[in-house]
Amino acid sequence: MQQSISSTRLRLRKSRNDIHPTTRRRYNRLIHQHLLASGLFNRNARIAGYLANDGEPSIDLMIQSQHKANRAVYLPALRKQQLSFKPYRFNDRLMNNKFNIPEPIGHQCFSPKYLNIILMPLVGFDEHGNRLGMGGGFYDRTLRFTLRASCKKRPLLIGIAYSQQKVAKLHKQAWDIPLDAVMTEQGLQCFSIKSQSLLRPTTRY
Numbered sequence: 325m326q327q328s329i330s331s332t333r334l335r336l337r338k339s340r341n342d343i344h345p346t347t348r349r350r351y352n353r354l355i356h357q358h359l360l361a362s363g364l365f366n367r368n369a370r371i372a373g374y375l376a377n378d379g380e381p382s383i384d385l386m387i388q389s390q391h392k393a394n395r396a397v398y399l400p401a402l403r404k405q406q407l408s409f410k411p412y413r414f415n416d417r418l419m420n421n422k423f424n425i426p427e428p429i430g431h432q433c434f435s436p437k438y439l440n441i442i443l444m445p446l447v448g449f450d451e452h453g454n455r456l457g458m459g460g461g462f463y464d465r466t467l468r469f470t471l472r473a474s475c476k477k478r479p480l481l482i483g484i485a486y487s488q489q490k491v492a493k494l495h496k497q498a499w500d501i502p503l504d505a506v507m508t509e510q511g512l513q514c515f516s517i518k519s520q521s522l523l524r525p526t527t528r529y
């Protein structure tokens with residue numbers, strides 16, 4: 325099983341990296357248009373995003389449009405084995421972490437409980453909203469609190485991906501945190517009642 329997960333990761337990462345730059349720009353624009361159409365930004369929500377790495381879809385258009393609306397977005401920053409979230413405005417200074425991923429340099433850090441929406445990258449996803457990440461377990465550990473019965477308030481988890489990252493079935497581990505929805509260049513796919521009640525449908529699958 326471990327062997328097949330690693331080879332699935334390698335295959336999906338390669339296919340994500342192999343997308344032609346022109347196609348990639350078109351897909352990124354479509355993802356942004358679908359995000360706008362979903363009504364995600366209409367409310368005064370605290371939104372976390374990410375800076376694209378390893379062929380992930382860039383959501384810089386979202387970061388720029390939030391900046392124009394005078395809103396910060398929050399970016400993940402490594403904190404021991406978990407992520408905390410730092411406010412970021414387009415063009416703020418960044419510094420690479422140990423995985424060579426840029427992070428905001430400010431000291432202000434927020435817990436994921438503070439956020440309303442997390443847009444998260446992924447390597448693969450399936451029909452049920454199971455998510456395959458890069459294998460570090462960082463998002464899973466960070467979001468573990470959402471599984472507790474006592475958890476009353478949690479951020480909406482939206483995977484950002486190219487549609488080719490969808491696989492038939494992922495084997496879910498006990499620690500894997502499922503997604504509420506995935507946004508691709510083809511539109512929004514909702515997996516939870518929470519996402520259906522908060523997001524407007526875009527292009528249907």
Ligand SMILES: Nc1ncnc2c1ncn2[C@@H]1O[C@H](COP(=O)(O)OP(=O)(O)OP(=O)(O)O)[C@@H](O)[C@H]1O
Nearest residue numbers: 455456457458459460461462463464465468499500
């Ligand atoms: N809640 C947790 N508590 C302890 N260890 C965890 C937890 N979540 C994940 N891990 C550890 O992290 C390792 C990687 O997990 P997994 O393969 O699910 O990563 P991933 O989902 O691909 O990565 P990421 O969450 O960073 O996107 C697992 O082998 C597991 O040991």
Ligand SMILES: [Mg+2]
Nearest residue numbers: 455457464500
């Ligand atoms: Mg996982």
